[in-house]
Amino acid sequence: MIRKAEFVISNTAVDRCPKEPLPEYAFIGRSNVGKSSLINSLTGQRHLAKTSGRPGKTQLINHFRIDDNWFLVDLPGYGYARTSKKDKAAFQKLIRAYFTQRKQLLAAFVLIDIRHEPQPIDLEFMEWLHDHQIPFALIFTKADKLKPGARTRATEAYFKAMAEVGWVEAPPHFVTSSSKNFGQEELLNYIEGINADFRAGQA
């Protein structure tokens, strides 16, 4: 459980992000997939990260300090159809700079709407993370929209599609709902496990 969560800063430039050497985790994925909502449900603060029914709400790199101990980062969504070509290019540059320059980033979480078939943009982004040796896990969001049996079928179909495009191993994954509040504990345990390994390595 998270005891304390505070917004620290929003940035357009990676070199202005917080300098504290705390472990960091970032949420990335298509616009409207539920990145900001998941931050709110994990922290139990409904208005910590800005959310909206309209895609394109989060525009900057947003740092949240958790329990004085690690950072959770909310990023803008990719694949927002109404963005101009110029904005898309700037976004790509910012995201890629963030993922390649942020040394304290221990893992990325790629968020996928559990109702959607695998989309090229998500698969390509995962491939890019893999090529840059950035560890990642998948978070299936909005699981409240499907019945339990359908959730399992959806994740299995997703991993089957990943295998078909060449993924040898399925990444760790979590099934969550921010509106019905489930899946948070498994996700937090996973993060705490990485934090513990990180601190053991530092000691």
Ligand SMILES: Nc1nc2c(ncn2[C@@H]2O[C@H](COP(=O)(O)OP(=O)(O)OP(=O)(O)O)[C@@H](O)[C@H]2O)c(=O)[nH]1
């Ligand atoms: N049913 C359901 N709706 C959700 C869930 N999570 C988010 N939503 C809704 O999805 C919409 C988008 O949520 P956001 O959290 O703003 O999505 P985002 O990924 O941060 O979007 P951008 O910042 O635009 O990239 C909002 O209307 C949320 O209420 C969920 O678990 N279940």
Ligand SMILES: [Mg+2]
């Ligand atoms: Mg957002």
